[in-house]
Amino acid sequence: MKNPIAGKNIVIIGSGIGGLSAGILLSLLNFQVTIVEKNPLPGGLMRSYRRAGIDCPVGVHYVGALGEDEPLGKMFHVMGIPVDKLFARMGQEGIIDRYIFDKFTFDLPTSIDFYEKNLHNSFPQDAAALDLIMKNLREISKRMLKTSFLLNQGDPFQNIDYYQSLGEFLDKLKVSAGLRVVLSIPAQLIGVPPADCPVIFHHMVLAGYLFSSWRLKESGSKMADVFVKRFQELGGKIVLSDGAEKILLKSGKVAGTKLKSGLELPSDAVIADVHPKVLLELLEAEALRSSYRQRILNLEETEGVISIQVGVDASAHPEMTHNIYRLSTDEKGKIQDGIFYQLRRGNNNLNLVSIIAKSSYKEWNQWENTVSGQRGKDYEEKKQNLARGLSQKANEVFGGLKNARILDVFTPLTLRDYVNCPEGSCYGVLRSSRQLLKVASLNNIPIPGLCLTGQNALAPGVLGSILGSFNAAKQIAGTERFTREIKWEF
Numbered sequence: 009m010k011n012p013i014a015g016k017n018i019v020i021i022g023s024g025i026g027g028l029s030a031g032i033l034l035s036l037l038n039f040q041v042t043i044v045e046k047n048p049l050p051g052g053l054m055r056s057y058r059r060a061g062i063d064c065p066v067g068v069h070y071v072g073a074l075g076e077d078e079p080l081g082k083m084f085h086v087m088g089i090p091v092d093k094l095f096a097r098m099g100q101e102g103i104i105d106r107y108i109f110d111k112f113t114f115d116l117p118t119s120i121d122f123y124e125k126n127l128h129n130s131f132p133q134d135a136a137a138l139d140l141i142m143k144n145l146r147e148i149s150k151r152m153l154k155t156s157f158l159l160n161q162g163d164p165f166q167n168i169d170y171y172q173s174l175g176e177f178l179d180k181l182k183v184s185a186g187l188r189v190v191l192s193i194p195a196q197l198i199g200v201p202p203a204d205c206p207v208i209f210h211h212m213v214l215a216g217y218l219f220s221s222w223r224l225k226e227s228g229s230k231m232a233d234v235f236v237k238r239f240q241e242l243g244g245k246i247v248l249s250d251g252a253e254k255i256l257l258k259s260g261k262v263a264g265t266k267l268k269s270g271l272e273l274p275s276d277a278v279i280a281d282v283h284p285k286v287l288l289e290l291l292e293a294e295a296l297r298s299s300y301r302q303r304i305l306n307l308e309e310t311e312g313v314i315s316i317q318v319g320v321d322a323s324a325h326p327e328m329t330h331n332i333y334r335l336s337t338d339e340k341g342k343i344q345d346g347i348f349y350q351l352r353r354g355n356n357n358l359n360l361v362s363i364i365a366k367s368s369y370k371e372w373n374q375w376e377n378t379v380s381g382q383r384g385k386d387y388e389e390k391k392q393n394l395a396r397g398l399s400q401k402a403n404e405v406f407g408g409l410k411n412a413r414i415l416d417v418f419t420p421l422t423l424r425d426y427v428n429c430p431e432g433s434c435y436g437v438l439r440s441s442r443q444l445l446k447v448a449s450l451n452n453i454p455i456p457g458l459c460l461t462g463q464n465a466l467a468p469g470v471l472g473s474i475l476g477s478f479n480a481a482k483q484i485a486g487t488e489r490f491t492r493e494i495k496w497e498f
């Protein structure tokens with residue numbers, strides 16, 4: 009979408025963090041916004057669910073850059089979302105993440121300076137390469153602190169090196185296998201194989217967490233509720249349990265949305281907080297050039313995950329203030345297997361270990377045509393077996409989990425059905441170097457009045473999804489109006 013829209017009525021399809029943030033921003037600009045959500049509760053991946061009286065996270069384990077002068081903190085401020093009410097700063101003990109490899113451990117500390125120091129201490133043989141890597145990382149972080157970053161103005165990253173893949177970049181620098189694998193982890197946080205992850209995305213994710221890292225004080229559901237409340241107090245409306253079925257066009261422009269119930273909501277623009285392949289299903293085939301459609305249909309997805317929630321004895325396993333990644337690599341520094349662990353406070357008796365491991369959609373495709381809750385005994389058995397195996401592995405990391413009890417397991421199929429993401433992809437379309445140009449075109453859908461938000465618009469994660477909402481609101485209102493009317497004082 010190239011030009012701002014003339015009218016005032018906006019429909020947003022999907023109430024994930026992308027949809028809700030876009031709704032808040034456009035309400036602040038006096039648009040009349042209705043969000044439609046297929047699920048009975050709003051929030052998408054942001055919302056947690058309860059098992060054994062404990063809130064289990066889905067898609068918000070920790071976020072970066074929420075400090076006052078940092079990009080996500082500034083975006084929360086603009087939207088009027090109180091950071092302190094929802095999040096607590098991590099790193100009280102100096103560590104955000106502990107990476108445990110077979111032969112060594114590396115701690116991700118709380119700032120860029122400490123990170124540089126830890127890298128130099130662990131990899132003295134890579135000193136020259138580290139100087140260049142840190143120079144780039146600092147340059148990117150500096151740019152992320154400018155308001156122009158929130159406006160996605162021009163090309164803030166003119167250094168061509170940033171668009172190459174991390175693999176290529178590290179090959180040129182001839183880094184050691186150890187350094188390569190430590191640098192690979194942030195790519196995993198956006199679901200891109202490190203060798204193919206554009207340096208720009210890698211550095212943005214890493215810089216975000218090094219600015220400052222935060223965990224939810226309570227739950228993802230509370231976060232979703234705070235976003236919804238803010239949206240509603242600005243006059244926004246939400247329709248729940250009624251998904252969008254068709255985006256209506258008139259003379260090639262957006263005219264409204266038809267919902268599953270048959271209800272039609274006329275509007276001057278539609279923002280889709282859904283996967284681009286789902287967006288195609290909502291449009292008549294002839295609405296887009298077939299080459300554009302095909303490009304979207306051919307996009308590769310980020311991989312799926314299996315996520316397990318394990319209740320453990322609270323007195324034996326107090327909350328850990330950092331996260332753990334357990335990683336196995338080959339001798340060249342390529343990650344073979346990676347598991348994420350987070351041990352959080354639960355209820356009085358049980359604390360919660362959340363475990364996330366890779367699990368490809370293919371592994372589950374024999375149940376592709378089933379729906380959540382009705383996949384049958386074989387599926388349940390496979391799911392529980394994998395969960396038991398992963399829970400056993402967690403014993404190695406935590407030195408034996410007392411009274412461990414699996415509370416829940418979700419697979420790529422669960423996520424697929426919950427938020428409508430093809431192949432249960434965790435972070436939407438793959439933002440790899442190979443398909444960078446193809447995904448960039450999602451930012452400019454050639455239908456007046458239609459744009460994307462959420463993790464598929466610009467970048468995944470809480471930071472990336474909200475950045476996508478700033479971009480969507482800018483497209484709808486026009487850059488000049490958006491910049492003038494949004495209150496930017498920080």
Ligand SMILES: Cc1cc2nc3c(=O)[nH]c(=O)nc-3n(C[C@H](O)[C@H](O)[C@H](O)COP(=O)(O)OP(=O)(O)OC[C@H]3O[C@@H](n4cnc5c(N)ncnc54)[C@H](O)[C@@H]3O)c2cc1C
Nearest residue numbers: 022024025026046052053067069070251252462463469470
């Ligand atoms: C297991 C996991 C762990 C993660 N951990 C982190 C983390 O620690 N930190 C971080 O920053 N990011 C994390 N992420 C990524 C982050 O959760 C996502 O990038 C972000 O929440 C995506 O938000 P969204 O608005 O794009 O999409 P979603 O949250 O998927 O929202 C889309 C919404 O659209 C609705 N919808 C779909 N189709 C329709 C339709 N036809 N009509 C109406 N509604 C529809 C869906 O029901 C859903 O509510 C994680 C993701 C996963 C899966």
